Amino acid sequence: MTATTTASSSRKLTIARAMAEATAQEMRQDPSVFVMGEDVGPMGGVFGNTRGLHEEFGGERVRDTPISETAFIGAAVGAASDGMRPIVELMFVDFFGVCMDAIYNMMAKNTYFSGGTVNVPMVLMTSTGGGYSDGGQHSQCLYGTFAHLPGMKVVVPSNAYDAKGLMTAAIRDDNPVVFMYHKSLQGMGWLGTEKGATVATPEESYTVEIGKAAVVKEGRDLTLVSLGVGVHHCLRAAKALGEEGFDAEVVDLRSLVPLDRETVRASVAKTGRLIVVDEDYHSYGVSGEIIASVAEHDLACLKAAPRRVAYPDIPIPFTPTMEQWALPNADKIVDAFHQMMSQ
Amino acid sequence: MQPNNDQRLWMYRQMVTSRHLEERIETLYMEGKTPAFNMAKGPIPGEMHLSNGQEPCAVGVCAHLSAEDVVVATHRPHHIAVAKGVDLNAMIAEIFGKATGFSGGRGGHMHIFDPTVNFSCSGIVGETLGPAAGAALSRKMQGKPGVAVAFLGEGAANQGAFHEALNLAAVWKLPVVFVIEDNAWGISVAKQAATAVPRNDVRASGYNMPGVHVADNDVEGVFAAAGEAIARARDGQGPTLIEIETSRLAGHFMGDGEDYRPEGEKEGLQQRDPIPRYRQALIEAGLLDEAADTRLVGEAHERVEAAIRFAQESDFLPPEAALETVFV
Amino acid sequence: MSTAITVPEDLWEGDNEGVITAWLVDDGGQVNQGDLVAEVMVDKAQYEIKAPAAGRLTIAKQEDEVVERGTTIASLDD
Numbered sequence: 001m002t003a004t005t006t007a008s009s010s011r012k013l014t015i016a017r018a019m020a021e022a023t024a025q026e027m028r029q030d031p032s033v034f035v036m037g038e039d040v041g042p043m044g045g046v047f048g049n050t051r052g053l054h055e056e057f058g059g060e061r062v063r064d065t066p067i068s069e070t071a072f073i074g075a076a077v078g079a080a081s082d083g084m085r086p087i088v089e090l091m092f093v094d095f096f097g098v099c100m101d102a103i104y105n106m107m108a109k110n111t112y113f114s115g116g117t118v119n120v121p122m123v124l125m126t127s128t129g130g131g132y133s134d135g136g137q138h139s140q141c142l143y144g145t146f147a148h149l150p151g152m153k154v155v156v157p158s159n160a161y162d163a164k165g166l167m168t169a170a171i172r173d174d175n176p177v178v179f180m181y182h183k184s185l186q187g188m189g190w191l192g193t194e195k196g197a198t199v200a201t202p203e204e205s206y207t208v209e210i211g212k213a214a215v216v217k218e219g220r221d222l223t224l225v226s227l228g229v230g231v232h233h234c235l236r237a238a239k240a241l242g243e244e245g246f247d248a249e250v251v252d253l254r255s256l257v258p259l260d261r262e263t264v265r266a267s268v269a270k271t272g273r274l275i276v277v278d279e280d281y282h283s284y285g286v287s288g289e290i291i292a293s294v295a296e297h298d299l300a301c302l303k304a305a306p307r308r309v310a311y312p313d314i315p316i317p318f319t320p321t322m323e324q325w326a327l328p329n330a331d332k333i334v335d336a337f338h339q340m341m342s343q
Numbered sequence: 344m345q346p347n348n349d350q351r352l353w354m355y356r357q358m359v360t361s362r363h364l365e366e367r368i369e370t371l372y373m374e375g376k377t378p379a380f381n382m383a384k385g386p387i388p389g390e391m392h393l394s395n396g397q398e399p400c401a402v403g404v405c406a407h408l409s410a411e412d413v414v415v416a417t418h419r420p421h422h423i424a425v426a427k428g429v430d431l432n433a434m435i436a437e438i439f440g441k442a443t444g445f446s447g448g449r450g451g452h453m454h455i456f457d458p459t460v461n462f463s464c465s466g467i468v469g470e471t472l473g474p475a476a477g478a479a480l481s482r483k484m485q486g487k488p489g490v491a492v493a494f495l496g497e498g499a500a501n502q503g504a505f506h507e508a509l510n511l512a513a514v515w516k517l518p519v520v521f522v523i524e525d526n527a528w529g530i531s532v533a534k535q536a537a538t539a540v541p542r543n544d545v546r547a548s549g550y551n552m553p554g555v556h557v558a559d560n561d562v563e564g565v566f567a568a569a570g571e572a573i574a575r576a577r578d579g580q581g582p583t584l585i586e587i588e589t590s591r592l593a594g595h596f597m598g599d600g601e602d603y604r605p606e607g608e609k610e611g612l613q614q615r616d617p618i619p620r621y622r623q624a625l626i627e628a629g630l631l632d633e634a635a636d637t638r639l640v641g642e643a644h645e646r647v648e649a650a651i652r653f654a655q656e657s658d659f660l661p662p663e664a665a666l667e668t669v670f671v
Numbered sequence: 672m673s674t675a676i677t678v679p680e681d682l683w684e685g686d687n688e689g690v691i692t693a694w695l696v697d698d699g700g701q702v703n704q705g706d707l708v709a710e711v712m713v714d715k716a717q718y719e720i721k722a723p724a725a726g727r728l729t730i731a732k733q734e735d736e737v738v739e740r741g742t743t744i745a746s747l748d749d
Contacts, residue, residue, distance in 0.1 A: 012695045014710070034484065048717060060484065066514060071507030074473015075480055078491070081463070082413065082481035098503075101467055106474065110463070114456035115446030116668035118463065151669055175670045189692035189712035195734065198693050 013201040014187020016048030018160035019125070019179075022167035023050065023087060025205045027057055030085065033171055036063040036072055037089030037125075046091055047127050047186045069099035073124065077106045080122040085171060090126040093142045093180060107176045108151030122177075123170045128156075129182040129229060129279055131327055132192050136315040139323075143227065143278070144285030146178050147256035153177040153210055154256040158185065158231035160201045162254055165208025173210065182228040182279075196232045211258035215267065219249035222337060223267040225290050226277035227253040230328060233309075234277055237333035246337070256286065261293045268294050272303035275336050277328050282310040304343065307336045344570035346563060348630055350406050352639070354562055355625055357405070358398040358618050360643040361422040364431075365393045365593070367651060368421075368438065372597050380598050386655070387438060389451055394422035396560070396592035399617045400524045401426035403557075403565025403587075404492060407573045413478040413491040415471040416464035417524075418453045423494055424464075429457040431650040441657035448660060449668065461489075469502030471495050472521060476512045479519035479576075490518040490576040497586070498529030500543040509550040509584065518576035520569065521584045526591035531603040547584035557587040560617045592616065674724040676745040678711060678738050682718050688737050689713040691744065698730040702747065709745075711738060722747060 013021065027033045034057075035050055041064035044051030054062040065072040069090060076086040090096060096103065103124065110118050130139025147154045153175055157163035163181065170177035185197035216231060217238055224234040231252045238248035249267050253260065268274045274294055276287040287308035294306065309328045317323050346354065368387065375385035382389060394401075397419070405426035408414065416423040424434055430445075437444030438452045445456050453466035461478075465471055475493035482489050499505055500523060512519050523543050527534050540546065547554025555572065557564040565587055572583035590612040594601045601609065625631040631639070678689070689711040696708050702722045709720040722728075726747030732738055 010697050010700045011706075012693070012697070014693055014695075017695075032485075051717075063515075066507070066510055068507035068511055070504045071473050071476065071511040074470065074504065074508065075477030075511065078413075078415070078474030078477025078479075079481040079484075080477075081458075081474065082461075082478045083485065083487075084481045086477075101470055101504075102473055105467055106465060106470060109454075110456070111671055112668055113446055113450035113454035114458065114463075114668075115444075115449055116671050117445070117458050118456050119671055153670070187693055187710065188715075188717065189690055189710075190715045193692060195693075198695070 010200050011203065012198050013160040014198050015157060015160045015163040015181055016186045016188060018164035018201050019049040019167050020051050020053060022164045024053055024056060026168060026171045027061065032083060033085045034061040035087045036065050038065055038067055038091050040064060040089055045089065047183060048188055069095060070102055073099050074102040074106065076122050077102060077110065077120060080120045081110065081118050085121050087123040087125060087171065090124060092138050093126040093128045094137050094140045104149045108149055112151055119174045120176045121174045123179055125179040125181065127183050128180045129184055130316050130323060131184050133318055133320050133323060135318045139316040141280035143180065143256055143280045154180065155210055155254060156180045156227045156256060157254060158228055158252050159197045159199045161199050162208050164201055165206050166210065168205055169207040169210050184229055194229055194232050211255045211260055213254055213260035213263040214252045215249060216252045217250040219247040219271065221246045221271055222248040222273040223251060223271045224248055224275050224277060224333065225251045225253065225264055230277040230279055233328055233330045233333060236330035240330060240334050241337060264290060265294055265297050269298065269301045272301060273340060274306040275333060276308045277333055278310040279328055280311060281313055282308065283313050304340045307340055309333050309336050344567045346406065346566050351625060351630055354402040354406055355621055356639055356643055357402045357426045359640050360646060361398050361425040362395060362618055363644050363647045364421060364425065365395050367647060369393060391452060391597040392419040393593040394419050396590040396612065396616065397524050397526060398422045399560050399562040399565050400522060400587045400589050403562055404522055404569040406566055407570050410460040411489045413461040413475065413489060415475040416494045417471055417496060418466045420455055420464040424455055424462055427462045428460050429462050431646065432653045435650045436654040436657050439654040440659065441654055442660040443657040447664060469495065469499040469504035472504055472508030475519050476508050476517055479517035480515060482518060490520065490573055492520045492522060494522050494524060497523055497525035497534050497543060498537060500546065501538060512582040513550045513552050516581040519582045520572045520576055521582065523586040524589050525586050526589050528591060530595040542586055544584055544586040552582050552584060554584045557585065560589045562617060562621050590615065672749050674726060674747045675743045676720065676723060676747060678740050678742045678744060680740050682740060683713050687713050688739055691732055691734050691736055691738060694730060694734055696728050698728060700728050702728055
């Protein structure tokens with residue numbers, strides 16, 4: 001690999017930089033990879049994840065689009081079916097309402113409708129999450145919405161190492177992959193960056209396998225399962241519980257489709273207790289799916305009824321007092337564990 | 344731009360083939376569905392959108408295309424698929440839901456994909472334009488030959504996708520042609536009740552591209568308009584919008600009572616059926632006589648019949664094959 | 672020899688203050704000349720700070736600290 005920057009293994013990247021670096025490395029070795037979306041060009045993406053790409057690859061391969069998500073995501077489907085590997089950005093996942101047909105009726109289904117003879121190797125990257133008072137149309141996660149619909153893989157990194165590896169894997173995948181990055185993990189200071197997401201990231205290209213969860217902290221007494229920013233809440237909660245003498249294991253799902261149920265089940269089989277933490281809405285979502293995956297497999301392994309710390313079933317309020325009250329955090333996870341143990 | 348004699352006969356043959364296919368499907372579709380119309384019954388269950396009357400749109404455009412060119416068709420795709428040269432056996436088998444269909448029956452009549460001739464379709468109104476624009480972008484970026492054509496109905500011109508895609512194609516000067524088959528009806532709603540302009544080709548001016556209108560379902564009029572548009576696209580001059588005044592001789596879908604049509608409209612359309620008209624024109628031009636016509640029609644029919652037999656004799660995939668090909 | 676890492680005078684226009692949003696190398700880490708070592712945010716814009724020389728990094732201004740153009744944020748020692 002090129003060695004223009006530090007050879008130090010301690011080099012850290014933000015998720016934004018990790019995504020851009022993975023994209024650049026793939027674009028250098030595969031001319032079919034290109035990027036399009038709103039403000040992905042000279043601006044480098046509103047959330048920084050295409051920074052430097054326009055400068056290196058030019059406007060032909062790093063395309064600013066009109067504000068026409070239906071057209072350019074539909075165009076990505078057409079280009080992907082014709083030998084290209086487009087990476088398209090839906091700036092906020094909340095905007096899926098104006099273009100979902102291109103995503104779930106074409107991107108996700110054309111392979112199936114063709115009996116596997118038409119590949120749609122594209123990456124749809126989209127920002128998720130709130131916590132910075134952007135209101136109810138710019139703060140949602142919608143993990144469950146996308147993961148519910150068959151035909152597209154869905155990944156949600158919690159740190160820069162996984163973001164780079166998952167991005168490389170997503171670009172190389174012959175199937176459509178939805179890459180959902182949480183705004184507060186991007187390393188953009190104005191979004192209230194979670195420091196734990198900026199981690200040591202190798203410069204050379206590598207992949208993180210799509211569909212594999214990671215046990216990011218081992219423990220014996222409790223399994224905390226989460227994704228994206230929730231993983232950092234869990235790690236803080238695990239630290240607090242450790243001070244109380246409880247040893248929590250933390251599982252970072254990393255992928256929602258395919259879902260690594262085995263890692264979750266193995267962890268709960270060991271600890272007997274499960275709390276799922278999700279910034280997406282409480283009902284009909286990831287938290288329910290994880291609990292069901294454990295319960296339908298082996299109810300007997302559970303020492304207590306599982307719990308979830310998720311976003312209440314309300315539109316996301318603007319005012320900070322309300323929004324912060326509603327968001328999952330480490331204190332809520334600790335409280336949920338206390339309640340579990342008191343029953 | 345005038346078709347040569349080979350092209351004339353090719354267009355006529357494709358129209359006859361497509362029409363015979365639709366007429367046979369019409370009969371087969373109704374098997375098991377009477378006296379009570381039950382959509383789930385019979386050898387061809389589900390919705391069925393026949394293209395009778397719209398054949399000039401397909402042949403006039405596809406006469407200028409080869410297998411390497413991309414076509415994205417609508418929920419009413421059979422005439423376009425025939426003209427684009429998809430494998431007829433696999434297409435009819437797909438319509439029957441059989442193992443030998445393009446996707447083994449996972450797609451059905453609204454989801455016909457034949458990548459060997461770059462043909463696909465979408466059952467969602469307005470969702471042909473984006474993928475066609477993207478395929479055109481792909482050709483442009485790769486420096487690969489070929490243009491893309493999106494077919495759509497006149498009702499789709501009121502979808503956001505239409506306006507977004509026209510703008511995108513024009514801004515990026517893509518080698519794509521947008522072909523509106525104006526059959527005057529969006530299911531039961533007349534064009535004038537749904538569309539603010541009498542003709543959609545004028546909307547092209549809003550996107551800085553040529554807009555061309557073809558009147559009276561005229562085969563050679565379509566050929567001429569499409570020929571120019573496709574030549575522009577191949578020459579790197581960007582997209583064109585074409586609206587063709589065509590006719591839907593069947594209902595929106597099989598089982599449509601068509602009570603919404605004004606009295607006498609359908610009879611009038613049938614009198615202007617483009618296939619007998621074109622046959623007459625070819626006879627008058629000295630390209631066809633009764634004997635040659637009988638032979639040509641017979642061959643076309645036998646091609647369809649053979650494909651239907653192939654489909655009927657094919658097996659279904661085991662049901663659990665439904666779990667396959669979600670991902671590759 | 673010790674070299675200071677300062678916020679370049681021409682990194683952004685105007686007299687606005689910035690905030691260090693990320694150190695991309697740990698305190699005490701070894702860097703090469705030209706390596707990206709930190710990000711500074713001014714309003715919504717992110718600016719890059721690169722190492723002016725090779726050496727061992729000693730961080731003087733931590734993440735979330737306010738800096739101005741010209742502020743010394745770290746030093747590099749042989």
